[in-house]
Amino acid sequence: MSKHAGIARFTYNWGLATWQNLYNDGFKPNKYLLKKFFNNHVKPEFEWIKEKGICQKITQFAFEQLGDAFSRFFSGKGGYPKFKKKGQHDSFTVDAGGKPIPVGGVRVKLPTIGWVKTYEGLPHATTTKVTISRIADDWYIAFAYEVETESTQKPVDVVGVDLGIKELATLSTGVTFPNPKAYKKSIQKLKRLSKALARKTCMQQQSS
Known part of the structure; x- marks a missing residue:
């Protein structure tokens, strides 16, 4: 595991350094150009990358990661890519x-x-x-994997809504929503207060 992480880190850092050098010389590098040059001219010089038991796909994904890092930087979604250090975020x-x-x-x-x-x-x-x-x-x-989910079928695509006084809302499907109970309680309380105020006013007129 440590060897694989080390090769991935070496490849990423080589790609970042080469990208910077090419850019400073007026070129426009990309992950495909770097990966092709690395596989043809750099990788053959390092026997430890090709040791038995080492998956050769790790260098490919190292360039993919570097390309994604630059894409985030150019789109303003991330900072400039940094060199990887041993023992920090090994992967x-x-x-x-x-x-x-x-x-x-x-x-x-x-x-x-x-x-x-x-x-x-x-x-x-x-x-x-x-x-x-x-x-x-x-x-x-x-790792990522697909999960099958059951979709809920919609009975209708469009529903009409009719707002009313007796009923809060009536849908075109026939479903009704009654007015909130709080509204009915407020009306009843208002009626009681109105009657009490009327009686009080009547008594004041009689006493005067």
Whole structure:
């Protein structure tokens, strides 16, 4: 896990440094250009990247991450990409070359890496890629998968509303909404106060 995270960090930092140099020289770099040059001219020079048991997809996703970081920066949604440091937010992403990766239970077979155990059970599903990250001394797995949901059918597309006095509202479907009880209570109280005021006024007129 540490080797994979180290290769991902090295690739990302190489891409960021090369991007800066090309930009300063008046060029407009992108993740596709950097990835192609890295695979053809840089990667062959480092045997430790091609060691047995190392998934070669991690360099691809490192450039994807770098490209996304610059996209957020240019759109004003994030700051300028920073170089990664060892031991801080170590992570890497792998896939199975477009094939689905089955997950579920407390064991998962990662591409090239092999079987690993998890502390908690994973949902039984399939995914296209997984991201492994380290927090403190523990490694965590993250992935996306589809969940089937039941949609609620609408009985009608449009409903008309008729506001009234007796009923608060009547829908074109026949559903009615009565007036709030608080309104009826206020009317009754107002009637009692009105009668009491009338009696009081009448008594005052008789006494005068």
